[in-house]
Amino acid sequence: MTQPNVSLLDLSDEILLIILKKLDNTDVLYSLLDVDNQRLNTLVHDKSFTNTINFVLTTITDDVLSIADSILDQFCISILPKIDYTIKSLVLESESMERILLSADYPNLTELTLYNVNDHIVSHHFTVESPFRRIFQEKITDLILVYNRDIHTLSMNPDSKYVYEYTLKLFENLQHLSVIQCGRLLSIDDLSSTTWQSINLTKLCVDVWRFNDCFALLDGRLKQLNTFIVNINYTSDDLSNVYNMDDLPDMKCFSLTCCCETNEYDTRVLPLLRRMIKLEELTLDITNDERTSFIDGTQINDEILVHMPCLRKFIFHIRTKVELRHLTHYASNEDIQRTFTNIGYQQVCCVLNYIVGNVICHIFSLPFAFDYLGYIGNIFPPIDFSRVKELDVHDKIPFEHEYFIRIARFFPLLKELSVINFESQSQTRDNLVSNNDELYPTVEYPNLISLSFQCSHVDYVEQFLNERKTHLSHLTKLMVDYKKLRIVTKNFTRNATRRNCAQVKQLTIDETIMHTKEFYNYFPLLLFCFCYD
Known part of the structure; x- marks a missing residue:
């Protein structure tokens, strides 16, 4: 192009559509649908662009909530009824589910993902009395439920044991079901073989309580199942019930x-795999x-x-x-x-x-393909562990500063770290003599939100909370021995450790005490303070 002034509308439809697909589809729809331009209006109705609507709202402040409500109203009143025939997939926050699902007919909707689910939402909406019954019964073939791990209402709900049954009974055409981060583990080994049956389900992703539950799901009640993703929480059981082991x-x-x-690996896992x-x-x-x-x-x-x-x-x-x-x-x-x-x-x-x-x-x-890695020591291979979000390090040999530099390098997306080591860092002893923190290049952990020093020498509390050694810009959860925390922060007056504590919202310590004014000034965003045994 040699023209000095080229506008968006000078581009071809093909290029415009490529650009729009790179953007968030809800933002594009909200900004461009029904603008006074027939060409843009036609493009944002394109089926390949609008077949998946991702509408997950994060409401943090009253201002954000007000803006989100305004956008949601615009979508439900002006946008979704006009494009519902193109929508095949909806990704929703559970609190907005009712308003969005009731705003249009969605004749081609087959996939539904719900975030921040809890068992109350499931037991309330996944019933024959639900206003979404027709959509759930006749249309949805793929369902993903992402539970809110911070909401534990299951123990208070007498019907929580049957939450999964509600789902299977209502979604009659369900082929794929994934339940992620559920607070309650599925337990069906004591239920009749006529429960949890489905003639359509081909893919299941679920957390179960014991191996008994896994064997029960594979005893023939899910006849079409060809993909099974299962996390077994507690494997020590006696397999008292008899299951079909064909x-x-x-x-x-x-x-x-x-x-x-x-x-149990030999008596449970291997026989299961050989089937x-x-x-x-x-x-x-x-x-x-x-x-x-x-x-x-x-x-x-x-x-x-x-x-x-x-x-x-x-x-x-x-x-x-x-x-x-x-x-x-x-x-x-x-x-x-x-x-x-x-x-x-x-x-x-x-x-x-x-x-x-x-x-x-x-x-x-x-x-390496997993998000958790536990109990590695000073020696680990220099390979890409970018999939790992949660890491436990444990050794009887001290972890020196260079070790944590390597952790930051090879675990770049790390979010949760637990340090288990009772040996003092030799470099820290040397540094106490010289009193020179500049000996250490600062380690950056830009994604780390959770730290645990429950079983650690005080040197590792110093290693991470001293901003001259480690920079933690997003640390929100901290588990630490209270006496060690006082030592490292000099009774919550030390400036060098103040910055890494400033974002902490959840603190878990080993003592129940009355905290000082200096303590609360040191943790200005603190919401919860727990005591561990």
Whole structure:
């Protein structure tokens, strides 16, 4: 283009549509629909642009709430009734669900995602008396419920046990159901085999209480299920009920997250996997405690892979904790790595960590694909851990300043960090003599919101709260021993630690005490102060 003044409307329809799709669709619709320009009005009605409406409102202040309500009113009155025939997917905040769903007919709506859900919303709206019954019963095939983890109303609701049943019964055509971050774990092992039935459900993502519940879901009541993503919270159960343990030839994709004690990996996990004889994709995130040997490539091949001839994608992180006195066969990192090379798996990593009479062995596929990594020590591989949001570090050897520089580099999106180490930093001892904080380059953790020093030497409280060593711009949750906090902050008067404490809204300490004026000035945004045992 050589024209000196080119406006947006000088671009072709194809380029304009590409630009609009790069923007937030709700903002574009609110700004451009019904403007005095027929061409723009036609473009924002384009089906490929309006088939998914993402309308999740975050209301923080009264001013924001007022603006959000104004936008929502405009959408419900002027916009949604005009484009509802193009909408196939809605992403909503639960509090705005009623206003949006009642504002139009949505003849082609099939997918619904609800944020900040709790069991009261489900039990109130997912019934035959619901004003959305027709939409839910006849239209929705894909449903994602994202629960608010900070709202725990389930224990107060006598009908909470049946929340999932409400959902399956009402959404008659449901094919995909995902329940994320639910405060209550699904428990159906004591219910009749006629409950939790569906002839249409093909994909299920859910947290369950025990292995019994997992086996119950796979006993034939969900006959069309081919994708199952499950997190088992508590694996130590006696399997007192008898379940159908036939093969699952229709299962194509399976993901399991669980923590096993003693022999539960061998008696629960492996028999379950062997039923999936035509599995194509497998994801395992498993913690094993109290074993006498490590899980390695040879064991995985002989106990899992040879039973899955159709498997084409295998993602895993398996952590095994063994007491040194019970270890039947010692193996180095290289030894374990070699067991994967021998079976043709090259993109695998192994990390061993020795902690107070125990050795913890991590084996995982590359790239690392999980959001939590627990109990790594001073030695970890220099690879990309950008998927990790929550990390526990634990060692009997001190973590020096350079270690936390490496953590910041290889875990760039880290949000939650727990430091477990009772040994003093040698660099901190040297620095106390020189009294020169400039010895340390400042570590940046731009995404870190939660820190735990519940089992840590006072040096690590100093390491993170001293802004000359670490910069924490978004720290909102802090768990720390109160005496150590007083030492590091010099009774809440030290300027060097004030900045990293200024954003804290939730403080968990080990004492219930009356706090001073200096304490509250030090934590000006504090909303909650808890005491842990």
